[in-house]
Amino acid sequence: xxxxxxxxxxxxxxxxxxxxxxxxxxxxxxxxxxxxxxxxxxxxxxxxxxxxxxxxxxxxxxxxxxxxxxxxxxxxxxxxx
Numbered sequence: 001x002x003x004x005x006x007x008x009x010x011x012x013x014x015x016x017x018x019x020x021x022x023x024x025x026x027x028x029x030x031x032x033x034x035x036x037x038x039x040x041x042x043x044x045x046x047x048x049x050x051x052x053x054x055x056x057x058x059x060x061x062x063x064x065x066x067x068x069x070x071x072x073x074x075x076x077x078x079x080x081x
Contacts (some may be wrong), residue, residue: 011052012035018045 009017021042024030030038 009048011049011056014045014048014052018049021045040043 021038025035025038025042
């Protein structure tokens with residue numbers, strides 16, 4: 001399932017595409033030029049997955065802090081004078 005250009009790829013979609021690429025690469029029937037292209041695409045998908053996981057981890061930590069009564073707001077570099 002391809003994401004629309006204006007929508008980011010979900011973790012699940014990126015992971016499914018990455019698994020498909022890995023299976024194709026492991027088959028051993030891929031020409032070198034295509035193998036390199038798939039490797040590059042796989043690296044991009046890996047970064048998407050890592051980013052989505054990092055975002056989820058940060059949200060979980062925020063929810064845990066709010067549950068414990070310690071909620072922090074985002075720091076703003078601009079202060080009222």
